[in-house]
Amino acid sequence: MLKLFVLLFFVSGVVVGEEITDSLAVYDSSAVEEEEQIPTAPMVDDERAVVERLMQELGLPDNIGVDDITVFESGRLVLLDLSNPQVSRAGFESFPEDITKLTALKVLILKNNSIGTIPDEISNLRDLRELDMASNRLRTIPASVKNLRRLQKLDLRYNSFSQFPEEVLTLESLSYLHLWGNRLTTLPDKINKLSNLRQLFLNQNRLNSLPESIMELELDYCDFQMNRLCDLSSELDEWAESMNRRYREYQRCW
Template identity: 40%
Template sequence: MAKGKKGGSKGKKITLKMARKALRVTPEGKRRLDLSNMGIDIFPKCLLKLTDLEEVDLSRNQLKRIPDFIGQLIGVLFLDLHSNYIEQLPKSIGQLESLCHLNLCNNSLDSAGLPADIGNLKSLQTLNLGMNRITALPPTMASLSSLKELALFDNMITVLPECIRMLPKLKKINIKRNPIAYAQKDAKDTKATEGLYLVREDDLCKLCLEKCREKKQRQERTQFFDQSQRRGRLSGLITPNSVARSNHESRR
């Protein structure tokens, strides 16, 4: 990595020639650009001239900012930006209507860095937001009608976001190591919350559905008792995870 004039480090600049050399065709026939782990600190604008790109890997670099022109990469199906220093996504991210897979794991995103426009990604099937500083999700994410898998592990979420309940195709969610787990009373509840899987009621047989509802009712009664015992000591935190528990049990 080259040194800057003032002694600071300077990221590698990617030219169109370098980008074309990094192009590969996957076994599935997709045109993939792999620029991972190259010390890049500025999103390469030359990518706009590669109009047939379908997969872009810019992971393990030094990116802090994603430019507005990313919205012009309308043909990209797979975008991997994990292990950078990204603090905020531009509103134009919502213009990637063909995007199916987005990996933003291990960055510096907080809730303010997630624009409402992310809800416009109608083709998105997997979204990895793990290892960031997120406390809440934009309500517009309820519009991600194709989303099947959502990773939120190692964040700062205290209550399971309500918008998750409205995702029609969501099958798997990973919320391990969030403060939401620490608010549960016993290890059983913590383990169940961390390994949460979402299932629509229509997918369950009648017997399984009845068992889930009975268990939910038992937990609600236990929770009510616990709350009454702790009311004086934690008056401001009476039901911090009631929604999370209800969602988990009703969708198992």
């Protein structure tokens, strides 16, 4: 049974070449910095009832209860995890609409499904800090994500992005961005708009260049193995080596 744990908003250790392992930590609301309260949409339904309806619509097995996939705090739902293969079975193809009514959510985990689009109404989740959509079928994300002003962690690994989703550039609080295993060939020149970004994961794409503006980011870590970065300028090459001293060994330069 899921206890009062949530996913860490930041990854504290990275092993090169290996997939990051999700970790859980005790949620401490006192550790969250005081921020201006962002008004949320009014509760139109009891949140537990919304989750129960979601579970019924998704055909979740009887041995899975609300408390197995949720965390409530002060009567409000702050974490919803519909990622476990045993929970979502073969996975669902559309983003469950009722989720956008859960306006107190801080962590939403929908990885390992077959979701092709995120609805515009995602903007209702204005207190969201972490969104995990890894291993789905996303090609784009909606412009309405700009309203997720508190979002710190976004996981889009192993989707179907052939272009960098520039809507991400509007996420001013983002500190962690994971894009492993897509089909990206370039990054936008304006990537330096992500001024709070500290960890950027680009492994297993098709990148053949990097914008010079990436060097303006105050990154603690950037992973770009298994790309096609074979002819960088001397300045970018030096910067890339400072991020990952063995980055040249793992490029696809054939």
